[in-house]
Amino acid sequence: MIGIGVIGYGYWGPNFVRNISELADARVVIVADLKGERLALAKRRNPVIETTRDPLDVINHPQVDAVIVATPVATHFDLALQAVRAGKHTLVEKPVCATRSQAERLIEAADSRNVTLMVDHTFLYTGAVRKVKELVGSGQIGDVYYYDAVRINLGLFQSDTNVLWDLAVHDLSIIDFVLGVQPTALSCSGVSHVPGQREDVAFLTLHFPANLIAHLHVNWLSPVKLRRTLIGGSRRMIVYDDLEPHEKVRVHDKGVIVDDQEKRYQLRLVGYRTGDVWSPQVDLSEALRTELIHFTHCIEGREQPITDGRSGLRVVRLLEAASQSLANKGIPIELGAAAV
Amino acid sequence: MIGIGVIGYGYWGPNFVRNISELADARVVIVADLKGERLALAKRRNPVIETTRDPLDVINHPQVDAVIVATPVATHFDLALQAVRAGKHTLVEKPVCATRSQAERLIEAADSRNVTLMVDHTFLYTGAVRKVKELVGSGQIGDVYYYDAVRINLGLFQSDTNVLWDLAVHDLSIIDFVLGVQPTALSCSGVSHVPGQREDVAFLTLHFPANLIAHLHVNWLSPVKLRRTLIGGSRRMIVYDDLEPHEKVRVHDKGVIVDDQEKRYQLRLVGYRTGDVWSPQVDLSEALRTELIHFTHCIEGREQPITDGRSGLRVVRLLEAASQSLANKGIPIELGAAAV
């Protein structure tokens, strides 16, 4: 039985606690939050959980084997570092840290203590994203031409971050997982519309080798909620719509064919081998449950998590570069080789 | 009765001919095309229409008062210039010309001959775009924050142009019409995936004064067809989806409110004055019919068309700048004051 302490019981923290309560081999020992009413709520839902306002009570609790950090981004580094240094396995909400160098130091600390460090890149634990990775990895869609993601909604402004760090982080982690290659350059434009607040709309373009292009549209000011990704390939194309209740992934047997006799290229808009659409069944289990099971397995088996500190670092590296482009009117930023 | 000659009977030309046949005060006199089978088809549909392979037969036909140029972009300038110089009113398919200087020369020629020069920016004659302009112009949506358009499909590659000149031209003409302001800078990224062909995917960002940002995603390699524009405003937000059969325009009463007492900004996600969605009825008449009626009215009344040569020039100016950015890895291009 792994004892878990949760720091932060705001929007996402209660989901951690609820899912852990369904697991057989883990339990929540203690929850920390700055607000008393949240702690009272945690207590009412499960009276045997301890509560505290001090994160150190969680980190230093003798029955706590693993700490979950579900607090604002600016606090991730300090809290996670303390947890790691206390020898606790640590799961940090996304993005793992506020800067690349913080992420590097955190990874180093976890490595030296030999504790599990994991980042909450939740979407990588959905059946849909796993199916997309399987489709791309198996070569069924051929060469990948483009990756286009739209993640927009009327969202709560966050005081300490912009829309890029809040929403694009999801797509960057999915791209890292599904494509398995690192971009060579990026450019990013964005605007803030509320005085004193950070960017609420942003467009990020990523260039990869071999003419692969990726593009993200993230937006806190959209009247409609959209979560749609298109992946164009030389053989087939994928539509991944996370808001579809069942058919989240659709594979379109469509593509461009080369007609050598005609000495020109045509789209095979109509063709007997083309045009069918296929929606493979995907596992609809709650991603957070799958993620937490993975966390406990990694702790028990000393395995490296799929979303380890390095995957968190790769994403933060891109967010930093995107922020740099954003601050300079969208100038292209060349990316060196990723160290990780 | 205005006699009309149509040059080009490929994809779009037949739509001109069909719509003119429904008008009371105009008739198609002659149609030109390079392919005999197309001319035979035109003849079978209406045996009294003359046909020819030579565009000059159209331009110089004594019963032809107005010429419609529905040919590939590269030929627009030469054909339209000859028609204008022959004293014929001229309607040119979009984009009006292949370069800014061509467009300027064509406008000059039309002005000096005092003939009507019009560009086929079809969407400006739809009830939906007119309703959007009315909503934006009346101040109902407040300050415009962003304009985001997605125009993607599995489309026929065109040998003489890229996806920007084929598809983004529509959105640039709509933006010009609806917003009524010119951008100050832009950047554009795009990629070609078919050897020997031009860009098939492109992303274009336009910066306007007062933190207004516009963004276009155009794509010939999309498995799904989308035609959706979001316009975010300080008071309300618009979703314009041209593929919706009836509710093409939806106005969402959603927005950001400033809470001075709290000294912070919040989204009014839940509020009694907010949240209703309203879809005003729009005129669903065929745009091309409305456009052709406008063309004949402008000819008869010597009025300036809504989509005159200058609106065509403004769009070509942006396409040129976008092409320049595209060719330079997406570097931002500053735009000077538009001369028109």
Place this chain on the structure above:
Amino acid sequence: MIGIGVIGYGYWGPNFVRNISELADARVVIVADLKGERLALAKRRNPVIETTRDPLDVINHPQVDAVIVATPVATHFDLALQAVRAGKHTLVEKPVCATRSQAERLIEAADSRNVTLMVDHTFLYTGAVRKVKELVGSGQIGDVYYYDAVRINLGLFQSDTNVLWDLAVHDLSIIDFVLGVQPTALSCSGVSHVPGQREDVAFLTLHFPANLIAHLHVNWLSPVKLRRTLIGGSRRMIVYDDLEPHEKVRVHDKGVIVDDQEKRYQLRLVGYRTGDVWSPQVDLSEALRTELIHFTHCIEGREQPITDGRSGLRVVRLLEAASQSLANKGIPIELGAAAV
């Protein structure tokens, strides 16, 4: 070259004329309509077509080999009978006649003159319905459990018929084609809401052998347009949505499985062999064009049309029985063996 005369140039007639003008081996000789403005419109679209107010001018025209009757239902029998008796091949808009006995007499007359009699059951010439028939006929969906069709919209009231004869006729012809079995009983409820007008909403249930049930909802007073059919089978299920632009037919690999060990029945909601959805490409050609090509082929080759007089009769037989149930508060009507 088959000479065709068209009687009726109202809503549907122009579609016949337009499609015939695209065919290589047929041409429209003459069009009849009671209204002068419609004839003027026909003339403007194609000046070489003759026009008349008298249907007999069409039927007796020496260059007319085949007559298309596109008039109100009440006139179908008289006009079609005269055409058949004049030795002309005849295509009648749906429903073929206003009563079962009329249909029987019309079939008899066509048989004795050896002319082609065809009914305009247009949907049977769509790629979607043909694909559905193929799926059902091949056994891919297993035993058919139910057939549920919704065909509703805000529709024009017709003075001489009710919603059943206007809309359900389509679904009855599709059921006849796809299932290939005749119902044993039916019941129908419906209501009229406009004084002096016939039923504008109706629900029709058809009972077939082997626990197969079909149900139609037809409605002229719906705020939304729907054209959706569900076909449940023991192995798979079909959703046929005629308003989908591309994926009109979807096959769901879902069904009920019997778990003998558990001695009870369960739905296999989650299972590795189940749950995929597949949308086969369907021919998107305009149905009326396919139908007219079939008509000319049947005339030239002396073949029996897919939608011959007998298929028209089978549909009218069911409409008559449904009307009888409707007039008697929905009492079930037993259907004898169909003579055809």
Place this chain on the structure above:
Amino acid sequence: MIGIGVIGYGYWGPNFVRNISELADARVVIVADLKGERLALAKRRNPVIETTRDPLDVINHPQVDAVIVATPVATHFDLALQAVRAGKHTLVEKPVCATRSQAERLIEAADSRNVTLMVDHTFLYTGAVRKVKELVGSGQIGDVYYYDAVRINLGLFQSDTNVLWDLAVHDLSIIDFVLGVQPTALSCSGVSHVPGQREDVAFLTLHFPANLIAHLHVNWLSPVKLRRTLIGGSRRMIVYDDLEPHEKVRVHDKGVIVDDQEKRYQLRLVGYRTGDVWSPQVDLSEALRTELIHFTHCIEGREQPITDGRSGLRVVRLLEAASQSLANKGIPIELGAAAV
């Protein structure tokens, strides 16, 4: 603080427990279920809740003021009657009882003990249904012409009931609430496709005074999940789609107009005053929470619940009549005056 005991911790019971844990003035004291693993799960989620296999432990628990019966239908009457007789306020899952006479006896028992008897007609506590009732009640849609509900999905077969008692019960309760009139007759057809199981597909038609007709399609064998209701009125029409995440209720300003000069009726398909669509914001709170707050208020204030025993009885009366029609091939059943 109201002490609550919950009998049945299967599909729905945990939702009651979870929602009660969020309330300030109520708490779950004890949970009963026949299966040990379910009780263990309840215990893991909240270790202070008592558990038992014997429903009488719940009913007779001294700290239990109110009992919730969330068990199969066949057991509702016995369990609820015992709870009521023990002087406990009682909330019974829908349908309230398996027969009309059981419901009458249960109401009588509750009345004589002066305890609150409530039925879990959950949908009446959704913001969407309340908005629909408000729209209909205020006369905004004019005279109601028809009510058409589709409630279909691939659903779990229930051993002790058919699809009518499982799904139509929801729509009958909504109709009772929204329209406020009782039907005069009904007819129902349905079929069972799984040997040994009850009907899995059913169609129910209800006739009301003044040409109002209602129709329900309920189905456990549908490949797609639909929850859509159309309400046609003389002035406006409503589409209520419970699966829409936000715009659950849409009001279409469409209707039929009478043109006296023309002496005939036309649909105003196109008209300047018509055609707008409006989606009023609805309260998206979880219905079960609203329902439980109402339950505690009724207990504390001795008020009659909106969904009292009599509303449960009215629904069971219709289910009984529908079953009678279903067993007799869909014969129409005349309904006498409802006693309640």
